[in-house]
Amino acid sequence: MRAALIQLQSSDDPQANLAVTEGYVRDAAAGGAGFVLTPEVTNCVSASRSRQLAVLQPEATDPTLARMREVARDCGIWLLLGSLAVKTDDPDGRFANRSFLIGPDGTVAARYDKIHMFDVTVSETETYRESAGYRPGDRAVLARTPLGRIGMTICYDVRFPALYRALGQAGAQILTVPSAFSPVTGAAHWETLLRARAIECGAYVLAPAQCGTHAATEGRARSTHGHSLAVAPWGEVLADGGTAPGITLVDLDLDEVDRAHARVPSLTHDREFAGP
Numbered sequence: 001m002r003a004a005l006i007q008l009q010s011s012d013d014p015q016a017n018l019a020v021t022e023g024y025v026r027d028a029a030a031g032g033a034g035f036v037l038t039p040e041v042t043n044c045v046s047a048s049r050s051r052q053l054a055v056l057q058p059e060a061t062d063p064t065l066a067r068m069r070e071v072a073r074d075c076g077i078w079l080l081l082g083s084l085a086v087k088t089d090d091p092d093g094r095f096a097n098r099s100f101l102i103g104p105d106g107t108v109a110a111r112y113d114k115i116h117m118f119d120v121t122v123s124e125t126e127t128y129r130e131s132a133g134y135r136p137g138d139r140a141v142l143a144r145t146p147l148g149r150i151g152m153t154i155c156y157d158v159r160f161p162a163l164y165r166a167l168g169q170a171g172a173q174i175l176t177v178p179s180a181f182s183p184v185t186g187a188a189h190w191e192t193l194l195r196a197r198a199i200e201c202g203a204y205v206l207a208p209a210q211c212g213t214h215a216a217t218e219g220r221a222r223s224t225h226g227h228s229l230a231v232a233p234w235g236e237v238l239a240d241g242g243t244a245p246g247i248t249l250v251d252l253d254l255d256e257v258d259r260a261h262a263r264v265p266s267l268t269h270d271r272e273f274a275g276p
């Protein structure tokens with residue numbers, strides 16, 4: 001199976017982002033990819049709540065989702081929209097950071113709301129409070145598809161190994177980690193965390209990323225780490241998308257998952273222990 005990681009430099013203009021994304025997804029399908037993945041917040045990177053309120057939609061009327069369902073059907077591909085920011089019925093008016101897995105028939109096969117919120121002070125000048133803008137999810141999702149069993153996660157989730165253990169023990173063969181990682185934590189932690197999740201689960205990790213400095217109509221312009229990564233079940237980095245937008249193709253062989261599990265069956269070796 002050939003997968004494609006789409007690396008984007010999304011702005012806070014969903015229409016412009018949609019046009020760029022559609023072009024890359026069609027090119028990836030033409031390049032032989034049967035599974036195409038886009039990063040976190042494909043539709044809108046914005047640090048401004050008023051901007052998000054003005055341009056975002058609920059899932060039912062989101063134009064990126066509607067169009068990408070058509071594109072998946074046109075191209076006959078599986079498509080992970082890494083995430084879309086969508087409006088919800090949350091009483092505080094918070095959005096969902098929601099990942100969509102779309103099948104080649106254009107239907108949504110699975111959806112996952114990011115569980116762990118990036119509420120972090122990276123430095124004196126760089127703080128994030130994701131939970132102020134987004135309502136966290138509370139349910140892990142393993143999508144059972146003809147491609148394989150896909151554990152759906154998003155970005156900051158990568159720091160919470162219990163989620164991946166649950167997905168790995170439920171049989172995940174591919175873990176998706178669409179991201180918009182910060183440049184500072186990306187340089188320090190990104191590759192190591194992704195490789196650790198792949199090794200401990202004996203599963204492929206596919207992590208399409210946002211990159212560069214994201215044009216902002218309102219609020220501060222954010223920058224992200226890039227380096228979309230594909231990691232094999234044994235832990236090797238198979239492909240790195242660098243720092244510019246583009247497509248990274250990678251070939252997967254799910255028998256590698258069985259081989260990794262046979263060599264190190266640690267997913268079956270958990271033991272009960274008393275707390276520290």
Ligand SMILES: O=C(O)CNC(=O)[C@H](CS)NC(=O)CCC(=O)C(=O)O
Nearest residue numbers: 041118128130155156180181182185
């Ligand atoms: O804000 C949005 O619109 C969408 N959400 C994101 O981009 C989130 C929260 S700011 N980014 C991360 O989780 C980065 C995690 C990270 O960088 C780390 O774990 O070090």
